[in-house]
Amino acid sequence: MRSVGETAKPFNMIVSVEFIRASPYMSTLLTALKVTREAAHPNFGLMFDFYHFWSGLNKLEDMDQIRTGEIQHVHFQDIPDLPRELLDNNTRIIPGDGVSPLNAMIRKLADKGYAGPLSVELFLPKFQNGDPYEIAREIRQKCEVVMSEAGVL
Numbered sequence: 001m002r003s004v005g006e007t008a009k010p011f012n013m014i015v016s017v018e019f020i021r022a023s024p025y026m027s028t029l030l031t032a033l034k035v036t037r038e039a040a041h042p043n044f045g046l047m048f049d050f051y052h053f054w055s056g057l058n059k060l061e062d063m064d065q066i067r068t069g070e071i072q073h074v075h076f077q078d079i080p081d082l083p084r085e086l087l088d089n090n091t092r093i094i095p096g097d098g099v100s101p102l103n104a105m106i107r108k109l110a111d112k113g114y115a116g117p118l119s120v121e122l123f124l125p126k127f128q129n130g131d132p133y134e135i136a137r138e139i140r141q142k143c144e145v146v147m148s149e150a151g152v153l
Contacts, residue, residue: 005041016047016072021056029053029062036070045072048109049121054100055079055087063105068113076118076143078102089123096142106150118143 001017008015019032026032029048036046048071078098080091095102106118120139122128127135147153 001035001039001044002041005039005044008043009041014043014045014072016045018047018049018075019052019056020049021052027052027056029058030065033065033070046070047073047075048114049075049077050095050100050102050105051075051077051079051092051121053105055084055091060101060104060108063108063112066108066112071109071112071114071116073116074109074114074118075121077121092122092124094122094139094142095120096146102146103150106147106152110150110152118147 004015017026017032017035019026019028021027026035032046036044052075076095077092078095078100079087080093080097081099082091120143122139144153
């Protein structure tokens with residue numbers, strides 16, 4: 001991972017690694033933090049994904065291990081009230097429509113110094129094939145409610 005950071009350095013870019021809940025290599029926040037810290041490179045960081053975090057083998061207290069500056073980007077979505085075994089990429093829903101403790105998670109990220117963008121990442125065909133303006137309007141409206149309730153807006 002350190003060599004990935006070295007590759008990005010001449011281009012003044014930061015590469016972010018994402019933990020994926022079903023990955024046999026890096027499926028949890030704590031493993032991703034370990035890998036990032038071992039790389040110890042200013043051009044290599046962590047991408048935090050709400051879906052992979054809450055639907056995977058993580059717990060809210062794991063976020064206490066995040067250090068300022070470690071999170072480089074955030075994917076922001078919610079999960080429906082289903083058993084975790086039934087969740088897949090198509091069960092990602094708009095923040096605020098599900099059961100994830102979004103307010104607590106956003107607060108923890110903010111407390112750890114993250115003030116960057118929240119990128120909503122949804123794969124359901126109704127989102128991908130819908131009217132982009134209407135979908136964006138709905139996402140923004142719901143995200144603003146969640147962010148306001150968390151005290152970060």
